[in-house]
Amino acid sequence: MLLFRSEENVAAWCGARGNPVRPLIRLDQLWHLAVTWYANRLTVDSRRPGPDEMVAIFAEVGLEGPFWDPKADRWGSAAEP
Amino acid sequence: MGSGAGMDFDTAVKLNIYDTLARTARAPATHDVAAALRAPLADVEAAFRRLHEKRLLVPEPGDPSRIRMAPPFSGVETPFRVRIEDRVYYGNCAWDALGIPAALHRDAVVEATDGHTGEPIVLAVRDGRPVPEPCVTHFAVPAARWWEDILHT
Numbered sequence: 001m002l003l004f005r006s007e008e009n010v011a012a013w014c015g016a017r018g019n020p021v022r023p024l025i026r027l028d029q030l031w032h033l034a035v036t037w038y039a040n041r042l043t044v045d046s047r048r049p050g051p052d053e054m055v056a057i058f059a060e061v062g063l064e065g066p067f068w069d070p071k072a073d074r075w076g077s078a079a080e081p
Numbered sequence: 082m083g084s085g086a087g088m089d090f091d092t093a094v095k096l097n098i099y100d101t102l103a104r105t106a107r108a109p110a111t112h113d114v115a116a117a118l119r120a121p122l123a124d125v126e127a128a129f130r131r132l133h134e135k136r137l138l139v140p141e142p143g144d145p146s147r148i149r150m151a152p153p154f155s156g157v158e159t160p161f162r163v164r165i166e167d168r169v170y171y172g173n174c175a176w177d178a179l180g181i182p183a184a185l186h187r188d189a190v191v192e193a194t195d196g197h198t199g200e201p202i203v204l205a206v207r208d209g210r211p212v213p214e215p216c217v218t219h220f221a222v223p224a225a226r227w228w229e230d231i232l233h234t
Contacts, residue, residue, distance in 0.1 A: 001218050001220045002174070002175065003175040003178075003196060003216055004217050004219060005200055006217070007217055010197070012197050016197075021219070022222075024217040024218065026217065027211050027216060028211070031206075031211045034176055034177075034179035034182075035183045037152075037153075037176075038177075038180035038181075038183045041153070042096070042099045042184055044092055047135065048135065048137060067220075068223075068224050069224060069225065070224040071225065072224070
């Protein structure tokens with residue numbers, strides 16, 4: 001996942017590659033994901049969240065739908081190859 | 082190694098990897114971990130494989146003795162530089178670049194670039210939260226496909 005200064009730059013990057021524009025995440029949402037995912041990574045009990053936990057974590061910052069579901073086999077985009 | 086000790090040993094390997102990364106900003110290889118834990122190299126190699134299966138590390142392509150990713154840390158230089166005190170870490174992506182100060186519980190300066198223009202983008206994490214900065218992160222790959230090609234994701 002790449003960082004961009006603006007939505008316009010994302011559209012230009014995707015357009016240059018013929019790729020669909022995917023969800024854009026704000027800095028505050030990204031920080032929430034970073035903390036939730038990694039705050040205990042250096043501890044004995046650390047592990048990667050499981051699929052259902054991932055769905056719940058994404059929902060906490062308003063990221064919902066099949067794109068954010070690691071168990072999904074479709075994500076609702078006709079542009080998906 | 083007996084099966085009852087398997088999880089404990091994997092945890093020791095995991096902690097050594099992350100402790101080494103935190104202290105040195107460099108990912109240890111299997112022989113480094115074996116020396117630190119005074120363990121047989123073959124046991125550490127097996128632990129690396131199991132940690133990969135648990136998605137806690139990604140080996141260097143073509144060289145399973147080295148670590149490409151121990152998320153959020155990268156074992157190689159990337160466009161996501163993370164400065165914390167006098168050390169420079171590398172994140173695997175925008176998410177992981179913020180994951181490093183989150184994992185280390187430290188303030189940080191992330192030096193990244195715009196994915197399209199190459200313009201520098203500097204993000205500061207101060208007092209446990211990012212300083213507002215105009216930017217967005219684009220997730221090109223659905224969550225279900227992240228680990229199909231994690232080096233690309």
